[in-house]
Amino acid sequence: MDxxxxxxxxxxxxxxxxxxxxxxxxxxxNELGITGYVVNNENGSVNILAQGAYPAVDNLIDWCDKGSPQAQVDKVYVQEDEENEIYLDFSILPY
Structure with a gap:
């Protein structure tokens, strides 16, 4: 199955x-098998680069609408990313 x-x-x-x-x-x-990273932005938002199978990435996007238990998510923006770097795991990056 491809x-x-x-x-x-x-x-x-x-x-x-x-x-x-x-x-x-x-x-x-990690639970969804997605690679990439998450990083805090200086403006208080968070960026996530996610790569993986379509359903898994969509599942992570849905999760972002709620976020962590203490989070209060106002907006989630998603854009396709055309870069071709390969990530082997999912990292937490500093600013």
Missing amino acids: LQMKRVLINVQGKVQGVCFRRFAQSKA
Whole structure:
């Protein structure tokens, strides 16, 4: 079975820093078999680069609408990413 791959850049806005959002995002990505990274932005939002099978990436996007237990997500922006770097795992990056 050939699963189609998807790669997106997700920007999550709201109260998403200081609430373990990145750690929960990493855990969810690992659970779904997604590679890429999550990083805090200086403006208080969080970016996630996610690559993996279509249904898994869509599942992570859906998770971002709620986020970690303490998070208050206001908006989730998703755009297709055309880069071709390959990530072997899902990392938490500093700023």
